[in-house]
Amino acid sequence: MTNRYSTLFRWINVVVDYILLNLTLYFCFLLADIDLAWSNVYEQRLTIVLLNFCWFYSSNIFGIYNYILRRDAVPVMSANISALCVFIAMAAVIKLTLPHIYIPPTPYLYYFSLFPALILLWRTLFLLLRKYNRRHWLRSSSIAVVGTSSAGLEFCHYVKANPQLDLHVTGIFSDDQTNVPPQIDWLGHIEDCFEFAQANKIKEIYCALPASESKRIEKLMQEADKHMVRFRIVPDIKGSLHRKCMVELFGYVPVLKPRQEPLENKANEVVKRAFDVLFSALVVVVLLSWFVPLMALVIKLDSPGPVFFRQLRSGRNNRPFHCLKFRSMALNPDSDRLQATRADARVTRVGRFIRKTSIDELPQFLNVLLGDMSVVGPRPHMLQHTRDYSQLIDNYMVRHFLTPGITGWAQVNGFRGETRESGAMLNRVKADIWYLENWSILLDLKIVFLTIWQVLKNDDKIF
Numbered sequence: 001m002t003n004r005y006s007t008l009f010r011w012i013n014v015v016v017d018y019i020l021l022n023l024t025l026y027f028c029f030l031l032a033d034i035d036l037a038w039s040n041v042y043e044q045r046l047t048i049v050l051l052n053f054c055w056f057y058s059s060n061i062f063g064i065y066n067y068i069l070r071r072d073a074v075p076v077m078s079a080n081i082s083a084l085c086v087f088i089a090m091a092a093v094i095k096l097t098l099p100h101i102y103i104p105p106t107p108y109l110y111y112f113s114l115f116p117a118l119i120l121l122w123r124t125l126f127l128l129l130r131k132y133n134r135r136h137w138l139r140s141s142s143i144a145v146v147g148t149s150s151a152g153l154e155f156c157h158y159v160k161a162n163p164q165l166d167l168h169v170t171g172i173f174s175d176d177q178t179n180v181p182p183q184i185d186w187l188g189h190i191e192d193c194f195e196f197a198q199a200n201k202i203k204e205i206y207c208a209l210p211a212s213e214s215k216r217i218e219k220l221m222q223e224a225d226k227h228m229v230r231f232r233i234v235p236d237i238k239g240s241l242h243r244k245c246m247v248e249l250f251g252y253v254p255v256l257k258p259r260q261e262p263l264e265n266k267a268n269e270v271v272k273r274a275f276d277v278l279f280s281a282l283v284v285v286v287l288l289s290w291f292v293p294l295m296a297l298v299i300k301l302d303s304p305g306p307v308f309f310r311q312l313r314s315g316r317n318n319r320p321f322h323c324l325k326f327r328s329m330a331l332n333p334d335s336d337r338l339q340a341t342r343a344d345a346r347v348t349r350v351g352r353f354i355r356k357t358s359i360d361e362l363p364q365f366l367n368v369l370l371g372d373m374s375v376v377g378p379r380p381h382m383l384q385h386t387r388d389y390s391q392l393i394d395n396y397m398v399r400h401f402l403t404p405g406i407t408g409w410a411q412v413n414g415f416r417g418e419t420r421e422s423g424a425m426l427n428r429v430k431a432d433i434w435y436l437e438n439w440s441i442l443l444d445l446k447i448v449f450l451t452i453w454q455v456l457k458n459d460d461k462i463f
Contacts, residue, residue: 058086148179152208313380324363377405378432399432409435412450
C-alpha cells in the first residue's frame with residue numbers, strides 16, 4: 001500500500017511531463033517559422049512517437065516518478081538530469097540511424113534547449129510546493145496486526161523496513177503475549193482489537209490468524225464492518241511452502257510463483273534481444289571481420305585441425321546448440337566429455353594464450369546473432385555436465401529458463417573456470433538464478449563492463 005497522495009502526484013508529474021514534451025515540440029516549429037502543414041507528414045508523426053518513447057524509456061531507467069513524495073530533492077534532480085541526458089542521446093542515435101527521415105534541424109535545436117529547461121523548472125516548482133505540504137501529504141496510516149503467525153510477523157518486519165509504504169504498525173494483538181517479539185508492542189487480546197482501534201483512530205487491521213481459525217476470522221470481519229474498520233487478511237502461505245513466493249491474481253484466484261522472472265515480460269525480452277543484436281553486430285563488424293582471418297592463420301600454423309571448435313551445449317529450455325569457439329586444444333576424442341583443467345596437456349601454445357585472454361570465446365558473438373546465445377546469461381555447459389549436475393544440484397535446471405550467455409553474473413563474481421567440486425557449481429547456479437530473478441538492462445551493462453575489467457586485469461581463474 002502506498003500513501004493516498006503518492007499515486008495522485010506521480011500521475012500529475014507524468015501528465016505534465018508529456019504535455020511539456022509534445023507542446024514544446026509544436027511551439028518550437030512555430031518559433032522556427034516552419035510550415036505546420038509539415039506536421040501532417042508521416043516523418044513528423046513518427047518522430048513525435050519516437051520522442052515520446054525515448055522519454056518513456058529514459059524516465060523509467062532512472063525511476064524519476066518513483067517515491068515522488070519521499071525521495072529527497074537532490075536525488076530527484078539528479079535522476080531527472082540523468083534521464084534528460086539519456087533522452088537527448090537516444091534522440092541523437094535515432095537521427096543518425098534513420099537518415100531517411102527528414103527532420104528540420106532548427107526546431108530541434110530549439111527543442112533540445114527548451115524542453116530540458118522546462119522539465120527542470122517544473123520539477124523545481126513541484127519540489128518547492130512539496131516542501132511546504134510534505135508533512136500533510138505523507139501522513140502515515142496507523143495499522144494493527146492480529147495474530148502471530150510467521151506471515152504476520154514477517155509482515156510487521158517488512159512494513160517497518162519499508163517506510164515508503166506510509167504505514168505505521170502500532171502493535172500486535174495476540175492471546176499469547178509470549179509469541180510477540182520484544183521489538184513489537186503487544187496491544188492486548190484479540191477480542192480487544194476493535195475497542196483499541198476506535199480509541200486510537202486505527203482504520204485498518206491486518207489479520208494474520210492461521211486458516212484453521214476461519215470461523216474466528218469470519219467473525220472478526222463482521223465486527224470490522226460494524227466498527228467501520230478496514231479488514232485485511234495476511235494468509236500464512238509460507239508456513240506450508242517454506243519458501244518465498246510471488247502472488248499473481250487470475251481474477252480473484254491467487255496463484256503462487258516461486259520466483260520473479262523479469263524476462264517473462266515480452267517487452268523486457270525485446271529490449272534484451274535488441275541489445276544483444278546491436279552489441280554483437282558491432283563486435284562482428286568492428287573486430288571479428290579482420291580478427292578471424294588473423295586468428296585462423298595463427299591457429300593453423302600452431303597445430304593441425306579446424307579453426308573453430310563446435311561443441312553441443314545446453315541452451316535455453318535445455319535445447320542443444322552448437323557453441324562456437326576458436327580451437328584452443330589439439331584434436332582429441334575427449335573434448336566433448338572432459339572439462340579443461342589447469343595445465344591441461346591438450347591445450348596448444350596458442351590455445352593457452354587465447355584461453356587466458358578469453359579470445360577463444362569471441363566467435364560466440366555469432367551464436368548471439370543466430371539467437372542461440374545472449375551477450376549476458378548463464379554460461380552454457382556440455383550436455384554431459386548438464387546430465388550429471390542436474391542429478392546432484394537442486395534447481396540446476398532453472399538456469400536453462402534463460403538464453404545462455406558469453407558472460408554472466410556468476411563469472412563476474414568469481415564463479416568461473418574449472419569446477420572439480422559440486423560446491424563450485426552450486427555457487428555458479430545460485431548466481432545464475434539470482435540473475436534470472438533480478439535481470440535489468442542496466443545489470444547487463446554492468447556485467448559487460450565487469451567482464452572487460454576482469455580480462456584486462458588478467459583474472460587468474462582463466463586458463
